[in-house]
Amino acid sequence: DLDADILRVLEKIKGRVVEQRLLDVARVGGLPYPPTEQLPERYAVNRLALSEEDINARNDVIKLMMHKAGMSMIEHPLGLIGRFEGSQPELTPLFIMSHTDSVPNGDMYDGTLGVVGGIETVRAIKESGIVPKRPIFVLALTGEESARFGLALFGSRGMFHGLTDKELQACDGLGVTIEEALGPEGSRLASMPFFRLNDKFFPTPHAVIELHVEQSSDLEKDGVDLGIVESIAAPxxxxxxxxxxxxxxxxxxxxxxxxxxxxxxxxxxxxxxxxxxxxxxxxxxxxxxxxxxxxxxxxxxxxxxxxxxxxxxxxxxxxxxxxxxxxxxxxxxxxxxxxxxxxxxxxxxxxxxxxxxxxxxxxxxxxxxxxxxxxxxxxxxxxxxxxxxxxxxxxxxxxxxxxxxxxxxxxxxxxxxxxxxxxxxxxxxxxxxxxxxxxxxxxxxxxxxxxxxxxxxxxxxxxxxxxxxLPGNDDPVAMDAGLVKTAAEIIDRYGIGSSKVMFSAAGHDAQNAARAGIPAVMLFCPSRNGGKAHHPDAYSSPEDIEKGVKALAALTMRLAA
The missing domain is CATH 3.30.70.360 (Alpha-Beta Plaits)
Structure with a gap:
């Protein structure tokens, strides 16, 4: 009974637990920031793409979370990929993804919520004793932020399209290029889509889901719990x-x-x-x-x-x-x-x-x-x-x-x-x-x-x-209309919260999946404090986070069944 399975999984997801996981990641590259009543422990997060802090966050924290959730892992120069096997491994996999790099003095929610939320989804499925039909991949990407190299979304672009020679030559303020930061073998892998990783063929994903904080104040102003993104802006x-x-x-x-x-x-x-x-x-x-x-x-x-x-x-x-x-x-x-x-x-x-x-x-x-x-x-x-x-x-x-x-x-x-x-x-x-x-x-x-x-x-x-x-200029992109409709139905069916269909003014990794012809959808949690983002004052409550991860988990269960 899929409904009963989904409800069992949702029961295991707790916002306070997810918040603690976010803090665990924030400590890597995080500078202590004055506490608030809402959040007694805060950090100004500094994990520029492909920096030591960015790499350590995945290798030292995210990898351990994936292991505890029951996933095997594939290391890629543009991210860490966790795989939770399905009962029918020949089926095309479901992807959950976001990023763990940050802007200078950023916040702990941006991108990381989608990665941690994906891991928590898999953990809840495993602890419920459920084996989905499809494999579930959780991707912890780098290079979403353009703060270091002036090129946004290059991690997901490399995964789904392969980076061009011009993109690999994008450089930071010290003259270090993406190619140099990745090294020869890393650059070779980054120039090929993920589906040819290590010369092994991976089938095109069944669908891609990305959970993210809104980074604006529309949901907060409207008193709505969740956003379902139908289109994403591009710069x-x-x-x-x-x-x-x-x-x-x-x-x-x-x-x-x-x-x-x-x-x-x-x-x-x-x-x-x-x-x-x-x-x-x-x-x-x-x-x-x-x-x-x-x-x-x-x-x-x-x-x-x-x-x-x-x-x-x-x-x-x-x-x-x-x-x-x-x-x-x-x-x-x-x-x-x-x-x-x-x-x-x-x-x-x-x-x-x-x-x-x-x-x-x-x-x-x-x-x-x-x-x-x-x-x-x-x-x-x-x-x-x-x-x-x-x-x-x-x-x-x-x-x-x-x-x-x-x-x-x-x-x-x-x-x-x-x-x-x-x-x-x-x-x-x-x-x-x-x-x-x-x-x-x-x-x-x-x-x-x-x-x-x-x-x-x-x-x-x-x-x-x-x-x-600058490299990376592109056109706005639409999310998959069928997935948008399914997400709205699932959020309502399982009483997760109120929702509305909306657009994203910020660019996100999901758009590179959509441009590759893969059905993709995004879910938004409210950003409090007037929609503050890219700043340590950004805040989403444990209740906001819990509803977001529950929506992600319910949609994952439906699509992986």
């Missing part, structure tokens, strides 16, 4: 370079100098899953760009005293909304009065910015912008205003244009974010742009208008702006 991404020649640093010996740090206390979040609008986003880089560009344009006669050096985004990544953002500033002149006037000008701008937000519906705190004097900025290089300000104005203009163009199409579920900013020792500026949407046309139109804004800024400021496509 177009670029590296933007501003400037085509090296600049000489400013080596004038000024008689009077002050060094300052201008800080915007933005709030980091998932760049794909967080809708546009100041009621949803507190983008530290956008706010910094607005204040500095207005200062440079409106006070051009006095701004030569003010030099802006590097702008640092704490844990910045292409797929994160910039949070804490800090600009290094030097005030320099031949008289003390000149420097003091520049300081007052900056202080007035900070006060004006903070006053503007008072009484507005915004995620920024009331005093989000701060200016403080420091002894020195040894690591920051400054350039003559006549050469660097045009480049900075072009960069700031492009940051603001990205915000404006994406916001104008927010009703079509488009989002756009510049998540990184760097000024190198030669005066070149580099930024990374991410534009996403569930519909290809408005997404691509937004990207086109951002590039048109760059053309206008190029002409206005007399600087060269270059857009380089």
């Amino acid at each position: 177009v991404r670029y590296t933007i370079h501003i400037g085509d020649r090296e600049l000489e640093p400013d080596e004038i010996e000024y008689q009077h100098k002050k060094y300052l740090e201008l800080t915007v206390n933005g709030k980091a979040d998932h760049s794909g899953a967080t809708p546009m609008g100041e009621e949803n986003r507190a983008d530290g880089l956008v706010e910094m760009a607005i204040v500095l560009s207005r200062l440079m344009e409106e006070e051009m006669d006095r701004v030569q005293t003010i030099s802006v050096g590097e702008i640092d985004i704490l844990s910045g990544a292409i797929n994160k909304i910039p949070g804490l953002t800090t600009a290094n500033i030097r005030l320099a002149g031949q008289s003390e009065q000149q420097v003091d006037e520049a300081l007052r000008l900056l202080q007035d701008r900070v006060t004006l910015s903070n006053t503007y937000r008072e009484g507005r519906q915004t995620l920024f705190d009331a005093q989000a912008m701060e200016l403080r004097e420091v002894d020195d900025l040894h690591d920051s290089q400054f350039f003559p205003g006549s050469t660097i300000i045009p480049r900075q104005l072009a960069a700031f203009g492009l940051i603001i244009a990205t915000r404006n163009e994406a916001t104008s199409r927010r009703n079509e579920h488009v989002v756009g974010t510049i998540g990184t900013f760097s000024l190198d020792s030669s005066g070149m500026i580099e930024m990374k742009l991410d534009v996403r949407g569930i519909d290809k046309h408005p997404r691509d139109l937004t990207a086109t208008w951002i590039r048109e804004a760059a053309r206008r800024l190029n002409s206005k400021h007399g600087v060269r702006i270059f857009f380089n496509d």
Whole structure:
């Protein structure tokens, strides 16, 4: 009796147990984070794709969980694969999958919930004494996040499609490529679909299920327990370079100098899953760009005293909304009065910015912008205003244009974010742009208008702006309609909770399975704290988690029967 079997399995799934498993994984690469009443033990998770921490999480923790759940394991350079044998092993297997890599200072739920939830599903089936007909595979993938190599979903892309030579050459900030991180044999395996792993043929999966936290606030706002994803957005991404020649640093010996740090206390979040609008986003880089560009344009006669050096985004990544953002500033002149006037000008701008937000519906705190004097900025290089300000104005203009163009199409579920900013020792500026949407046309139109804004800024400021496509750009994808319907029926049939069919604004591994022609579906748990994601403040309650894993288990039992 399948109904009775499913109910027995569901009875064994407990949200508190799953939460503890998530904490076990979070300790690998996790930095202790201030506790809350909801979660007395918290971590800022740092497991960049193919890093030592990422690999250790799978080898030291996930592998043990799989073993205890009764699975045999296959090690792959792009992930760990657990297999729970069925009574008819010749049948095509059912896949449960997600990822265990993270963004810098991320949360413990992102991806890991789907992996741990899959293992808990298998454990509950085994402990219930049930042997499904189909084999069940649980995939703990790496490379979902683009934070390290600028290429999202490369783990699942390699598993289902094989990585191309171009994709293997994607590199991190230190110049290490995916190919180098994997090694020769790892790269060979990553270039072939999983179904040819170790030169053995594996049949195409029967179906793929991915459980994930929503990373937005729709379920929480609507009071709904579970989301069933019918379509997944996809990004177009670029590296933007501003400037085509090296600049000489400013080596004038000024008689009077002050060094300052201008800080915007933005709030980091998932760049794909967080809708546009100041009621949803507190983008530290956008706010910094607005204040500095207005200062440079409106006070051009006095701004030569003010030099802006590097702008640092704490844990910045292409797929994160910039949070804490800090600009290094030097005030320099031949008289003390000149420097003091520049300081007052900056202080007035900070006060004006903070006053503007008072009484507005915004995620920024009331005093989000701060200016403080420091002894020195040894690591920051400054350039003559006549050469660097045009480049900075072009960069700031492009940051603001990205915000404006994406916001104008927010009703079509488009989002756009510049998540990184760097000024190198030669005066070149580099930024990374991410534009996403569930519909290809408005997404691509937004990207086109951002590039048109760059053309206008190029002409206005007399600087060269270059857009380089990043690998991994793709089209939005639909989940399997039959599986979406089946998931809704099962959640209702077994009284797991309320549900709704929805779209995912963030990209996920399941879309690479769907692109390979494999029936795929995603399940979402609510993200609390206003949908916070890609940040240690992300939270889903044990009750949320339990319902999500129970929905996963019930659907697994139905599809594997």
